[in-house]
Amino acid sequence: MSKKSTVKQPKDQIRGIGRLFAWVSATMCLLPLVLVFAVSTSEVWQRGPWAGGFTLKYLAQGWQTISPYAWFSIKLALLVLLLNFIIGIPTSWVLARHRFPGRDLLFSLTNVPIAVPGIAMGLALIITYPLLRRNGSLLVAGHLLYTLPYFIGSLTPQLNQRSVRDVEWVAATLGANFPKRVMYVIFPKIRTSLLAATIMVVTLSMGEFNVSFFLFNPQNKPLPVELYSAYITGRIEVAAAITLCFLCFVVPAAILLERLGGAKVGNV
Amino acid sequence: MKTSKNAASLQFNRIQFTYSDGKQAAIKDVFIDVEPGEIVVFVGPSGCGKSTLLRIAAGLLIPQQGSLVIDGEDALALAPEKRRIGWVPQSYALFEHLNIAENVGFGLKMQKVPKAQREKQVQDMLKLCRIEEYAKRSVRALSGGQRQRVAIARALAVNPRILMLDEPLAALDPQLRIAIRADLEELLRASGVTTLFVTHDQSEALAVADKVVVLRDGHVEQIGKPDDLWRYPANSFVAEFLSNAITTKAQADSSRTVLLGGELCCNVNREIKPGEKVVVALRKENFYISEQGIQGRIIFSEYNGGVYQLKVETKSGNVLPVSSTTELPIGASILVDFNSASELSVVGV
Numbered sequence: 001m002s003k004k005s006t007v008k009q010p011k012d013q014i015r016g017i018g019r020l021f022a023w024v025s026a027t028m029c030l031l032p033l034v035l036v037f038a039v040s041t042s043e044v045w046q047r048g049p050w051a052g053g054f055t056l057k058y059l060a061q062g063w064q065t066i067s068p069y070a071w072f073s074i075k076l077a078l079l080v081l082l083l084n085f086i087i088g089i090p091t092s093w094v095l096a097r098h099r100f101p102g103r104d105l106l107f108s109l110t111n112v113p114i115a116v117p118g119i120a121m122g123l124a125l126i127i128t129y130p131l132l133r134r135n136g137s138l139l140v141a142g143h144l145l146y147t148l149p150y151f152i153g154s155l156t157p158q159l160n161q162r163s164v165r166d167v168e169w170v171a172a173t174l175g176a177n178f179p180k181r182v183m184y185v186i187f188p189k190i191r192t193s194l195l196a197a198t199i200m201v202v203t204l205s206m207g208e209f210n211v212s213f214f215l216f217n218p219q220n221k222p223l224p225v226e227l228y229s230a231y232i233t234g235r236i237e238v239a240a241a242i243t244l245c246f247l248c249f250v251v252p253a254a255i256l257l258e259r260l261g262g263a264k265v266g267n268v
Numbered sequence: 269m270k271t272s273k274n275a276a277s278l279q280f281n282r283i284q285f286t287y288s289d290g291k292q293a294a295i296k297d298v299f300i301d302v303e304p305g306e307i308v309v310f311v312g313p314s315g316c317g318k319s320t321l322l323r324i325a326a327g328l329l330i331p332q333q334g335s336l337v338i339d340g341e342d343a344l345a346l347a348p349e350k351r352r353i354g355w356v357p358q359s360y361a362l363f364e365h366l367n368i369a370e371n372v373g374f375g376l377k378m379q380k381v382p383k384a385q386r387e388k389q390v391q392d393m394l395k396l397c398r399i400e401e402y403a404k405r406s407v408r409a410l411s412g413g414q415r416q417r418v419a420i421a422r423a424l425a426v427n428p429r430i431l432m433l434d435e436p437l438a439a440l441d442p443q444l445r446i447a448i449r450a451d452l453e454e455l456l457r458a459s460g461v462t463t464l465f466v467t468h469d470q471s472e473a474l475a476v477a478d479k480v481v482v483l484r485d486g487h488v489e490q491i492g493k494p495d496d497l498w499r500y501p502a503n504s505f506v507a508e509f510l511s512n513a514i515t516t517k518a519q520a521d522s523s524r525t526v527l528l529g530g531e532l533c534c535n536v537n538r539e540i541k542p543g544e545k546v547v548v549a550l551r552k553e554n555f556y557i558s559e560q561g562i563q564g565r566i567i568f569s570e571y572n573g574g575v576y577q578l579k580v581e582t583k584s585g586n587v588l589p590v591s592s593t594t595e596l597p598i599g600a601s602i603l604v605d606f607n608s609a610s611e612l613s614v615v616g617v
Contacts, residue, residue, distance in 0.1 A: 099288035166361035169328045172348040173355040174375030174426055184374075188365040 033247070039240035062241030065234075066226055070249055073223035077205040080143045084201050087144075088151040095152070096159035107156070114149045118210025121145060126214050136220035142211040147201045154200060158193040159186075206250055223249075274352075275304040275462045276339040276429035278325065283334035285317075285324060294320045295331065296486040302430075302479075307456055307463045311473035312483035313509070318466040319358075321483075322432045325464065326355045338429060349378075354423025354461075358435040360415045362407040368418050369394065369403040375426035389425055397421040397455065412440045413448050420455065430462045437472060449475060470510045474498065482506050499537060500613060507549035507615045514550045514579075514587055515615055519543070526612065529584030532562050532604075537611040547616035552577060552589040554610045561605030564588060566598050580604050 039045045040059055043052030095107050113121060125142050132138040158164060164186065171185040187194070209224040216225050227246060231239045279302070285295040295317045302308050310318040323329040325336060327348035336343040343351055363371050372393050376386040394400040397417040402410065407418060416436055423431055436452065437445045453476050456463050467473050473480050474494040482489040482497065482505075490502040501507035504515040518526035520540040525533050526548060534554065540546055564580035567587070576592045580602060588604050596602065 163359060163361070166357045166359050167363060169323075169326070169348070170355060170357065170361045170422075171363075171374070171378070172328070173326050173351070173353050173428075174422070175349045175352075175378040176374075177347075177349055180378060184378075185363060188363070 036240045036243050040244045058237040058241035069223045069226040077202045080205045081201050083144050084151045092152050092155040096156045110152050111149050113145050122211040122214030139215040142215045143205045147204050150200050151197045154197040158190045164189050274427045277304050278302040279337040281335040283331045285331040306478045308479045309465045309473040309477035310481045316483040317486040326353050327351050352429045354428035354431040356419045356433045360419035372421045372425050393421045393425045432464045434466045518548050529586040534606045535611045536614050548612040549615050552591050555588050555590040558605035561603045566600050
């Protein structure tokens with residue numbers, strides 16, 4: 001029996017360097033999370049990680065502090081998401097499918113809030129509509145303004161794709177009216193983009209601080225604003241525990257939404 | 269010609285269309301008459317308006333002027349879903365979230381056909397298109413040819429009055445194209461449905477069509493049966509596009525012959541006035557390499573599966589297309605004669 005000869009693969013240095021960079025980047029991103037976990041579960045962090053022993057008391061304390069604000073932030077994010085659907089889907093459709101004078105200008109205008117700093121946007125809104133702050137609708141408007149460009153920006157290119165237009169046209173010639181085309185053909189085709197946009201809106205709204213800081217009132221205080229208060233007033237172990245609780249909300253929500261859609265975010 | 273009981277007539281009547289972001293009209297004053305059961309092929313170079321015409325007929329684009337009549341009915345007043353037209357785009361646009369049977373049955377479901385009847389019609393259509401064994405498969409698992417069949421089955425399942433195929437063979441590799449073209453033609457003839465077929469491939473147009481419409485820059489250059497267009501092209505463009513002919517000027521020698529470059533006497537396909545200058549289309553079957561004839565120099569040679577396609581420039585500057593079974597070097601001098609059994613097409617005076 002002849003001996004199998006193995007072909008020596010040439011070294012791919014670029015690939016190796018790329019892999020190294022990927023690992024370094026991932027470690028740099030994950031390291032703070034590990035530290036947050038260590039700080040929030042150490043009895044006395046100043047003496048070193050778990051030097052005084054492992055404890056969950058800060059987590060319990062942190063959760064007690066932020067839980068009302070967490071539920072408020074979730075409700076706010078879902079309301080903002082609903083408004084994004086109501087306003088963003090028709091706007092994306094019009095921008096993607098119709099050519100009319102001023103279309104390009106309108107598309108550029110929808111992207112303006114991305115370029116405006118959150119603080120400036122918050123300030124502008126509170127100066128323009130001071131009365132709306134009291135009932136919380138200004139906070140909703142701020143979050144909507146902040147998230148809508150991302151929602152439209154994620155959906156419009158997909159709706160503009162020839163493949164989406166073709167399936168819709170085929171469905172039309174097969175007898176499907178517009179609502180049926182949306183339900184049976186367009187929605188399944190853009191599901192991944194819609195999911196990506198949904199995740200983006202929910203996570204952006206839940207984590208938004210700059211706009212919220214200007215627009216909140218004591219009855220309507222979002223989680224990131226409460227986090228800020230905790231950081232500047234409390235001890236570091238509690239602040240870290242609150243951060244961990246916050247991440248426990250945001251990360252599983254993103255994973256769950258992604259799984260529900262049966263596709264990876266960004267795979268549009 | 270087998271005609272389906274649903275097959276409809278269609279008239280594009282002075283249709284004009286400009287895209288909203290376009291400066292020039294994409295379709296200019298087009299008039300085309302399609303008989304029930306006919307296979308009409310729209311052919312022309314990219315951007316000539318072939319696909320636009322199909323989309324207008326399907327109701328996906330609305331023309332600014334003109335009328336569209338399907339079976340005597342003003343079709344422009346109808347939404348796409350009311351026109352009963354089957355449209356198969358170049359991409360096939362299969363519904364990837366549905367399996368093959370569900371794709372084929374989609375139109376029937378939209379038209380609220382009862383489930384039992386729908387299943388039977390889907391089965392019949394899968395059988396007609398010879399894809400019944402793939403019924404439950406995902407469309408993602410299909411080859412190009414199979415995808416095309418699913419798209420056609422889906423369009424035919426709703427008994428359309430007119431079937432529209434937009435470059436249905438363009439996505440296939442060259443070896444498959446010819447085999448599937450024959451299959452497709454058989455399928456269309458079997459269904460008997462009026463068909464509009466778009467292609468930019470002239471051989472495909474001539475092979476499949478009952479009637480060919482040659483388009484350029486949004487207007488019709490010529491409409492006719494394939495053989496008529498081949499033998500009597502209306503102008504240089506049609507001759508050059510449909511048969512890769514070379515067009516050149518020649519002087520009429522008699523009522524049925526011309527002198528090419530003042531030296532080679534050639535038959536022509538229609539009566540001309542002796543002495544007048546005419547434009548003729550030269551095809552490779554009109555000339556052959558001979559022991560006598562006129563001398564020329566090979567300026568182009570391309571191997572084309574057992575035959576070399578040559579272009580030979582004569583002393584008078586005429587370029588003649590000719591075939592050779594042996595390889596001849598570019599620059600070589602050869603003698604070329606006219607094939608007296610053939611005729612040059614007169615394409616202009």
